[in-house]
Amino acid sequence: MLWSALDILTQANFWAATIRIATPLIFGVLGALLCERAGVLNLGIEGIFVAGAMSGWLAVYLGLPLWGGVLVAAATGALFGLLHGILTVPLGLSQHVTGIGVTLLATSVAYFGYRVAFPNVATPPRIEAFPPLDLPVLGDLPFIGPILAQQTAFTVLAFACVGALALILARTPLGLALRAVGDNPEAVEAQGLSVVGLRLGAVMAGSALMALGGAFLTLSAFNAFYFGMINGRGWVCIALTVFASWRPGKALLGALLFGALDAYQLRLQTITGGAVPSQIFLMLPYVFSIAALVLVARRADYPRALMKPYFKGQR
């Protein structure tokens, strides 16, 4: 049994699943870290995942191409980001409670919208989801090939976003301004830049990324929308953001680690054949997230102005 537990690590299927499970989390952690780097905690993430999953899927179901659905999801996310941003940035309301409110609102809008569109369906309607990648040379590589060939273009977008966000944050004037607005908004104001504008923009862009995480589930991982399909993935991203110390590269690493753990517990369940209750395995990802958070919390280098509303001309 120990042997077969280790053997899981040599299966291409396991690594393919790891990347698949990690993809929505990559989007989610990137979105969360973008918001938090600018000084805004966005607990709307769980609901924005749901709204992105539902709106992107519905757009495709109603006839838009797959990438059109991706855009619709991103726009939906940005819209809820705008709401969270207006309430927490210029109005300076509690970021904790507002975020919970945005989650409740986005979730209920998505659920209500789905029920209005499909009043009585026994099985959820389906769409034609993103097909697996057709890779000319890479796909023929031993071991790596089959892993890559199981992924879709949506996953490629997630990896591209990691690179893009890392580059923007580290190398561009915009990135510098974004980091500064989460660390020292007074200095940004002194530069003649708008703190409110930068923070609003960051929250909207971050929320759009979060919504893409949701849309990946309905447009690529599955081909339908289910109630409760997000199931805490958004909250996991908030924990992983601290774990990743707000860096896109480490965010990728954290998401992949989480994906590997989740893929591993699923396979371990079948090996143990019911000797251990399945719930124990299902708890592991949540326990892992809490453990990761507690382990790094002491050393965590929070953006210094995180959760501190900024009002012009007031210290």
Next chain:
Amino acid sequence: MIRFIPRERTPVWLTVAVSVGAGLAALLLTAIPLALSGAPVLGAFVLMAKGAAGDGFALAETLTRATPLIFTGLAAAVAFRARLWNIGAEGQLYAGALATVALGAGLIEAPAYVLVPLVLIGAALAGAALLLVPVLFKTRFGADEVVVTLLMNFIVLLFVQMMLEGPMKDEMAMGWPQSAPVLDEATLPKLITGLRLHWGLVIAVIAALLLHVFITRTVWGFRIRAVGENARAARYAGLPVGTAMALVGLLSGGLAGLAGASEVAGLKGYLTADLSPGFGYAGIVVATLANLSPLGVIPSAIFIAGVFVGADSMSRAIGVSNYLADLVVALSLLSVLVGGLLTRFRIVLVRREAV
């Protein structure tokens, strides 16, 4: 331009007006998705009002639904006052419910005047113990309690499912994953025969009164408020911030645990994994709508319960999804947050040249 001038003190009528206004605003805003869904807007609202408070039966049903919401609302109110962001009332409720069936379903045989208090205390302790974990993580390791309490909700629910499919499964339940029923001696009696309303409501109201007295009239209540208003200043003033946080954790988790006990021992009679349709999360809305006042939690819980009960009944009558209730609840929360600006600031228009 618009300027926010902080208020020295807020009149009570304004706080109440903001909460009532927020509830109404939420209902008004819900008219938009309702109209978009093609339902008769006015008719739907009339059906909702009738379903929530149209007759004695409807009213009793609303109060039954309000009972757990008062407990979880109090749990959120006491925690948020101290800036302890306990979003884990859902999990603590299930911990309380689990303790209720563990103690009350046959393990101990005793007369009701022993068993009922025992079950309630056990449930409160279970909820409190569960919240102590994130509080310790917060005070010892600096781990953000929001994420920990949120994630623990999922762990607890999985644990409940595991217990209901394993050691606590009722063999008489035809294979359904549910616990054995609580003994008659552990059951909270009904308030009025023929209705589902039970003594849990009375206990909830007493809890609200006690919490009000505790927060406004005792030294520890004062300390909790001081920690919430400014933890750093409280620490400089020599207040035991860590102990105050632990106390808040015990109270908040205990109250949420009582919600579970009240639902199992007062209403359902046994435990299933779908005991709570999100009472823990709704408690946050209840508390915010009540401006974190323990006494305000009672009407606020009744309002939210009315929305749920009314939406259920409206949904049965004209087939509009009862997720409408969740919309009203979410919009109430956001409206009262925005409205809260009125209680904290005087908003005045000033001419630009006057600045």
